[in-house]
Amino acid sequence: MPSLGWLELPHGLRLSDRDPAQFRHALCEAMNAHLATVHGVADNPDEATIDNTLVALERAAAPLRRVTAALDAVCAAHTSPEMRGLHSEMGPRLAAHHDALYLDRALWRRITHLVKRRDALDVDAESDELLSRYHRDFVRAGAKLPDADRARVGELNQEIAALQIDFAQRLVAEANDLAVFVTDADELAGLADDAVAAAAAAARAAGHPDGYLITLALPTVQPVLTHLHNRALRERLHHASTVRGSRGNEHDTTALLVRILTARARRAALLDYRTHADYRIEIGTAGTARAVVDTLSRLVPAAVAQARKEAARLQGIADVDGVQLAAWDWPYYAEKARREDIGIDEATLRPYFCLDSVLVAGVFQAASELYGLIFAERADIVAYHPDVRAFEVFDGDRSPVGIVLFDFHARPTKQGGAWMHTLVPQSRLLGDKAVVTVVLNITKPSPGDPCLMSFFEVRTLFHEFGHALHALLSDVRFPRFSGTAVPQDFVEYPAQINEMCMYWPELLTGYARHHATGAVLPNEHVERVREAATFHQGHATTEFLAAALVDLAWHQLDNPEEITDPIAFEQATLNRAGFTLAAIPPRYRTPYFEHIFASEHYSAGYYAYLWSEIYDAATVRWFGDTSGPRRAAGEQFRRKVLARGGTGDALSFVRDLIGGNPDVEPLLRRRRLLEVSG
Numbered sequence: 110m111p112s113l114g115w116l117e118l119p120h121g122l123r124l125s126d127r128d129p130a131q132f133r134h135a136l137c138e139a140m141n142a143h144l145a146t147v148h149g150v151a152d153n154p155d156e157a158t159i160d161n162t163l164v165a166l167e168r169a170a171a172p173l174r175r176v177t178a179a180l181d182a183v184c185a186a187h188t189s190p191e192m193r194g195l196h197s198e199m200g201p202r203l204a205a206h207h208d209a210l211y212l213d214r215a216l217w218r219r220i221t222h223l224v225k226r227r228d229a230l231d232v233d234a235e236s237d238e239l240l241s242r243y244h245r246d247f248v249r250a251g252a253k254l255p256d257a258d259r260a261r262v263g264e265l266n267q268e269i270a271a272l273q274i275d276f277a278q279r280l281v282a283e284a285n286d287l288a289v290f291v292t293d294a295d296e297l298a299g300l301a302d303d304a305v306a307a308a309a310a311a312a313r314a315a316g317h318p319d320g321y322l323i324t325l326a327l328p329t330v331q332p333v334l335t336h337l338h339n340r341a342l343r344e345r346l347h348h349a350s351t352v353r354g355s356r357g358n359e360h361d362t363t364a365l366l367v368r369i370l371t372a373r374a375r376r377a378a379l380l381d382y383r384t385h386a387d388y389r390i391e392i393g394t395a396g397t398a399r400a401v402v403d404t405l406s407r408l409v410p411a412a413v414a415q416a417r418k419e420a421a422r423l424q425g426i427a428d429v430d431g432v433q434l435a436a437w438d439w440p441y442y443a444e445k446a447r448r449e450d451i452g453i454d455e456a457t458l459r460p461y462f463c464l465d466s467v468l469v470a471g472v473f474q475a476a477s478e479l480y481g482l483i484f485a486e487r488a489d490i491v492a493y494h495p496d497v498r499a500f501e502v503f504d505g506d507r508s509p510v511g512i513v514l515f516d517f518h519a520r521p522t523k524q525g526g527a528w529m530h531t532l533v534p535q536s537r538l539l540g541d542k543a544v545v546t547v548v549l550n551i552t553k554p555s556p557g558d559p560c561l562m563s564f565f566e567v568r569t570l571f572h573e574f575g576h577a578l579h580a581l582l583s584d585v586r587f588p589r590f591s592g593t594a595v596p597q598d599f600v601e602y603p604a605q606i607n608e609m610c611m612y613w614p615e616l617l618t619g620y621a622r623h624h625a626t627g628a629v630l631p632n633e634h635v636e637r638v639r640e641a642a643t644f645h646q647g648h649a650t651t652e653f654l655a656a657a658l659v660d661l662a663w664h665q666l667d668n669p670e671e672i673t674d675p676i677a678f679e680q681a682t683l684n685r686a687g688f689t690l691a692a693i694p695p696r697y698r699t700p701y702f703e704h705i706f707a708s709e710h711y712s713a714g715y716y717a718y719l720w721s722e723i724y725d726a727a728t729v730r731w732f733g734d735t736s737g738p739r740r741a742a743g744e745q746f747r748r749k750v751l752a753r754g755g756t757g758d759a760l761s762f763v764r765d766l767i768g769g770n771p772d773v774e775p776l777l778r779r780r781r782l783l784e785v786s787g
Contacts, residue, residue: 124179124532125491127187129195132180136199139173140206151215157222159236163243164538166210167587171539174588177203178532185277185530186548187494187522193278197271204270208263211250220244235586235756242589242755245392251380258379265376269709272369276362277524277707280353283360284325285521287349291321291342299338301459303561307552314521325350326550327525327703329652329694332563334440335455340432347437354700355676362700363675369706370669378667386664386713393598394720394760401716402661408719409654409687411782415647416690422446436692443645451644453637455563462567463624464517464551464560471567471620472574475610479743480582481505487512494520496553497546502581511535511543511581513574517560518553525550526703527569529576529604534591535583535754543580543592547573559624564641568608575607576600584752594755597714601721602728602763603751609729612639646780648693655688655695657716660705664713675699719776724763726779727771 126132146169153161184196210216223230224244230237251262290312291297297305308321315322323346326332331346354362373385382388386398395401423442424434426449432438448454469484476482483503490499496518502510514532516523533544549569554560562570579600580592593600610616614635621630621638630638662682663669672678679699688695697704704711711717732742749766763771777783 123491124182124493127183127189127192127493129191132176132183132192132195133199135176136173136180136203139176140202143169143173144206144209147210147213147216151213151219153219157219159223159230159232159240162216162219162223163236163239164587166243167239167536167538167589171536171541171588173206175533178530182530182532182546183493185524185528186516186546187520188278188281189522197274197278200270200274201267204266205263208250208266211247212252212259212263217247217252220247235590238756239587239589249380249388249392254379262376262379265372265379269369269372269376272365272372273707273709276365276369277703279360279362279365280701280703280707281524283353283356283362283701284327284525285315286358286360287325287353288315289323289325289342289346289349290317291323292319294321296339296342297321297337299336300333301336301456301561303554303558304333304336304552306555306558310553310555324519324521325353325525327701328696329698330436330440330696332440332565334437335444337441340438343437343441344435347435351694351698353698355698362706366675366699366702366706367669367672370663370666370672373664373709373712374666374669384665384667386661389597389664389709389713393596393714393717395598395716398661398665398713401720402658402665405654405657405661405716405719406686408650408782409658411777412647412650412654412780413687413690415782416651416693417647419443419446419645419647420690420692434692436694439648439692443648447641447644451637451640453634453641457634458564458621458630458638459561460623460625461621461630462562462564463622464562466620466622466624467562467567467570468515469620470622471611471616472570474619475571475607475613475616476574476578478616478739479610480578480747481740482510483507490514492516492546496520509542511545513577513581514544514546516546516548517551519550520553523548523550524703527573529573529580529593531580531592534588534594535580535585536588536591537584537586539588541588543583545577545580547577549573561624564638567611568642571608571611572604575604578607579603579751579754582747582751583754585754585756590755592754595759596755597710598717598720599724599759601718602724605718605722605725606728606746609732612642614639643779643781646782650780650782651688651690651693652696653719655683655686655693656697656702657719658682658686659695659699660702660711660715661713663699663705722779723773723776724760724771726775727767728763730775731767 150162150165155161184192220243223240251259254262297308308323311324312320312322323333329350331350334343334346337343354360377385377388380388390398390401420434423439423446426442426445427434427438434442444454473484481504483505484500487499487501492499492514494516497514497516499512499514501512504510527549530546530548531543532546533541535541535543551560551562551566576593583592585591617635617638618629622628659679659682704715745766750762753762
């Protein structure tokens, strides 16, 4: 049984600690120790080797990486004003620390020396790739620049880090401030009893002696719109969602995001890139920003055409109520259409999707069938919040694989959305197994009630656990390549692959059981669940493409500071691209587009979800075409993709697996765009 040392951090810090003073001390100590080791490597009088330079750097980075990962986890999932203050303080300092490594002249000379001697080095493929990666990262950080420009890049990095943290914190505060308060229970007609109880509990937690509070999810379309009969309340919720960050109050993000964009654009110019989009996409599998824009733009007419057909169908239903279809009506009437066209609805499914069953008989069982994994809950592991549940993961031979922490429930101290976060990356060099968190925002039920999930939440859990599997099943030597350390437009691929498992008929009948009776989801519903997965793909693709192209438009600007009205810029971008359906806003509007402004991971990279889905759809077809046991196919996917992390060309991993280049046709067919794409 592995030790709890996996969750013990350097300098006496533990994951359960939320004292800013302890975090500050641990971070400062870890930065000092790291910098001292880096200077020792840079000033080493011996000739540079892979071991005394790159391997030494990999070892030196581990303690600081672990502390910063813990800080990021706590600040995203269970923050406080004090922790937010610490995050704001330490963000720029960590950026400066990063620059102290990548802009160190002596270290750069050692790496260039290794590159020049590359042909004479007798190293394995992963070590050779490590050299390539370090050299590339140093160049992209500005190592070749004159001293003044290098210093300016460092200043911009610190500025960007501080602004991104500010953006994230404003959004949390804005979402809490805009939660919709309802006094009359009759207004909540259509919501399930557990959802009404959760809204009542949220109101009490927010200090209301009575009434109901509907909190906001991260995307534009709020999940509760699907069920609420009260159109006026639907409109209130939609309005609250879409004005986030643009109300001119202390949480307004519009001027802040322009500052982020401007700093990124200036840094890109210093690094000799035309735009930030070119800088970011260069290291992805897509290659160039132009290639991404061209591909996405070609999909817009087909997506919008399909969405228009869907809108016409919904308008026909809405006409019965005398309603002119608007954005806040779409989910409601789409649910009616789903009931009529497929014969199944959210209210019918929810009683069959109990969290514990979905987790154990669904998510875990799928991982067992594909990869032979075994899961054991660890009640002794204490994390940053009492709701967090820990599971140890083993291979079939009982050898340890890692630990996964699940944080399921929404709370005011948590950011919106869902994510996987790596606390400890797998590494043979350091002897570390992966420790990861899977974070969702499911409404917490009242004590004694089951936690029932929507269809979307079930899919989200399978998706995020796919990211966790990428980290847990990594088998690399160097932390730099561990798990999800792959190009941004590839990182969603394993997560999307894991979504396919939720639709296996035999798995569905195992985890989809009525919470009260234990009855299996009726056979006639199983196929309908599979069909529901591709329902209204015109809407889904249109709202996604709108957000992705807005992201790219922002990050292809030479002078973002000239934009005085971000909302107008967004609308002009949408109009030019052909998004003319007012009833389908972008999945994220600019002022609350957390993916691209709260960090750099998805900046000019939101397209990655669809790009990864090209690989995903082709691979799902490969799984379907593969003869033999499912476990054999899973082992191939584990060995050829998951285990390899970022140790090579990501696209070549897919080619090796499926035996050729992934084609876009399976994606178009899945999204029902094939017949309208020409």
